Amino acid sequence: MIDPDEYGFSTRAIRAGHQRTNEGEHGEPIFPTSSFVFDSAEQAAARFSGDEPGNIYARFTNPTVRIFEQRLAALEGGERCVAFASGMAAILAVCMGVLKAGDHVVVSRSVFGTTVVLFNQFMGKFGVEVSFVSLTDLAEWEQAIRPNTRLLFLETPANPLTQLGDISALADLAHQHGALLAVDNVFCTPALQQPLALGADLVTHSATKYLDGQGRAVGGAVVGSEEAIGGEIYGFLRTAGPTMSPFNGWIFLKGLETLKLRMEAHTRSATELAQWLSKQSGVERVHYPGLESHPQYELAASQQQGAGGILSFELEGGKEAAWRLINATQMISITANLGDTKSTITHPATTTHGRLTAEDKEQAGIRDGLIRIAVGLEDMVDLKRDLLRGL
Numbered sequence: 372m373i374d375p376d377e378y379g380f381s382t383r384a385i386r387a388g389h390q391r392t393n394e395g396e397h398g399e400p401i402f403p404t405s406s407f408v409f410d411s412a413e414q415a416a417a418r419f420s421g422d423e424p425g426n427i428y429a430r431f432t433n434p435t436v437r438i439f440e441q442r443l444a445a446l447e448g449g450e451r452c453v454a455f456a457s458g459m460a461a462i463l464a465v466c467m468g469v470l471k472a473g474d475h476v477v478v479s480r481s482v483f484g485t486t487v488v489l490f491n492q493f494m495g496k497f498g499v500e501v502s503f504v505s506l507t508d509l510a511e512w513e514q515a516i517r518p519n520t521r522l523l524f525l526e527t528p529a530n531p532l533t534q535l536g537d538i539s540a541l542a543d544l545a546h547q548h549g550a551l552l553a554v555d556n557v558f559c560t561p562a563l564q565q566p567l568a569l570g571a572d573l574v575t576h577s578a579t580k581y582l583d584g585q586g587r588a589v590g591g592a593v594v595g596s597e598e599a600i601g602g603e604i605y606g607f608l609r610t611a612g613p614t615m616s617p618f619n620g621w622i623f624l625k626g627l628e629t630l631k632l633r634m635e636a637h638t639r640s641a642t643e644l645a646q647w648l649s650k651q652s653g654v655e656r657v658h659y660p661g662l663e664s665h666p667q668y669e670l671a672a673s674q675q676q677g678a679g680g681i682l683s684f685e686l687e688g689g690k691e692a693a694w695r696l697i698n699a700t701q702m703i704s705i706t707a708n709l710g711d712t713k714s715t716i717t718h719p720a721t722t723t724h725g726r727l728t729a730e731d732k733e734q735a736g737i738r739d740g741l742i743r744i745a746v747g748l749e750d751m752v753d754l755k756r757d758l759l760r761g762l
């Protein structure tokens with residue numbers, strides 16, 4: 372097995388975490404087993420007491436899933452990663468690991484809708500207080516902090532308007548107040564942004580998106596220091612069991628092997644499409660961190676190594692024009708998922724953000740003419756032709 376500290380990003384993505392078995396396999400093996408056998412009663416007791424490391428039961432660990440965990444930890448620059456059955460299970464694990472009744476959390480208003488429900492409805496039920504703030508307004512984050520604030524949580528870039536949070540500034544703010552900073556790194560992945568190096572304490576992932584990259588499986592992960600992850604976050608997995616299956620772990624670890632190439636290609640295509648869309652008549656505005664017109668272009672350039680594959684744009688003519696364009700496409704998939712080789716198109720105001728009140732939508736900037744595209748890896752000429760049908 373390679374020592375991640377001695378190798379570059381792509382080598383880590385391809386080789387980290389795999390300890391060859393006695394079979395001498397070149398590719399990583401899948402271990403479909405629910406439990407593991409001990410040599411003796413003494414060894415069983417030592418494994419259970421924690422005196423001896425090793426596998427016990429697949430709710431806790433599995434060798435295939437461990438390769439994925441070690442590989443992702445090596446890419447994010449974290450000491451430890453724990454994999455979960457979904458991205459939401461990973462975020463729940465952060466909550467269960469870090470928070471207790473009476474604690475307070477500050478969360479960006481621009482996080483994934485289900486994350487809002489998790490914090491508001493479910494964590495609220497257990498006595499955790501939540502304040503939602505503007506992702507981009509540092510003063511608002513600061514004002515929201517209370518003596519019992521334990522966690523700051525954000526996504527950057529955010530969906531669907533691609534606003535950014537300043538990770539270093541928010542990490543400083545969290546640490547000044549004895550809180551932790553958790554960053555959902557789904558949009559950039561470690562190929563384009565490493566929040567731990569910028570001061571974040573925890574990184575969460577929906578592996579369902581770019582880590583797989585081909586829309587095949589649902590999974591998640593949390594990465595951080597041994598101290599931050601090894602206790603209650605791993606303990607929550609072990610106790611509650613939102614465990615990643617070895618089959619899915621294998622899909623994700625193979626996905627990581629091409630992550631950098633794919634993220635660079637997604638970025639190239641999204642940049643070209645964003646520039647092209649900016650010049651089309653009927654398009655009022657394009658939101659993409661790789662455009663100089665983006666209000667946080669400089670932050671994107673300093674915090675990220677690429678602008679990523681997600682863009683959104685606003686059409687003159689509101690919902691009618693947006694639906695007409697979406698319905699006119701013949702190739703791009705009308706689906707809410709992102710991070711796939713296949714480009715996807717959505718109308719946020721009536722889908723992902725459809726449950727927001729008109730006032731909340733206005734405040735969040737989700738207008739009726741807004742369309743989001745997660746730019747896949749198809750030929751650019753085909754993407755433009757498909758969009759032109761309805762432009």
Ligand SMILES: Cc1ncc(COP(=O)(O)O)c(C=O)c1O
Binds near residue numbers: 457458558590
């Ligand atoms: C930014 C972000 N975080 C978390 C999630 C949740 O991940 P999952 O669907 O794997 O539970 C999603 C899913 O769409 C997402 O887009």
